[in-house]
Amino acid sequence: MSTPSADSQAPRRGSEQRVTRQRLAVSGALDSLDDFVSTQELHRLLHGRGESVSLATTYRILQSMAEDGQVDVLRKDDGEAVYRRCAVEHHHHHLLCRDCGKAVEIEAPAVEQWAARVAAEHGYTQVAHTVEMYGLCPECSAKRQ
Structure with a gap:
């Protein structure tokens, strides 16, 4: 941190x-x-x-x-x-552990490109989006095994 x-x-x-x-x-x-x-x-x-x-x-x-x-x-x-x-002070997304809450900040250029393309295809402008991914972090995955 x-x-x-x-x-x-x-x-x-x-x-x-x-x-x-x-x-x-x-x-x-x-x-x-x-x-x-x-x-x-x-x-x-x-x-x-x-x-x-x-x-x-x-x-x-x-x-x-x-x-x-x-x-x-x-x-x-x-x-x-x-x-x-x-x-990170610019646009980013998160990968969040469902068990312990640990979060990883991620950048996803492919998501940004996809969002811009889809918005343009439908004539939308000034589009914002949120993408959050949930799963189990390595430590919580190991505890479950």
Whole structure:
């Protein structure tokens, strides 16, 4: 995981978000994690560190950070949102372990080309897409054998 920089806490897209104690606590906790985390898991981590941030505030901060492009958000099979500060700041996808939650950031040029071609074939412009792959990481696969 990369070392957090001063820029990692600054809004990226012109957001007017105030830098509060709670926002710094959420940002710092995310910087310490390698994998995706749910709002409730992050809230428990914050309280374990002695931070007093309500669950509602944790949720609002994560939503704001996602809107500002500071974190990636995925929807698990059950619909729950999970968040992660990604090292890659450009468009990318994830390979996510269904058991332990480990995530690998991947680039997929073939997917990008396919998406552009399909959009053009149908006359669409300004197209966005999300591709997430789920499976078992090598460690979880080995545990099952």
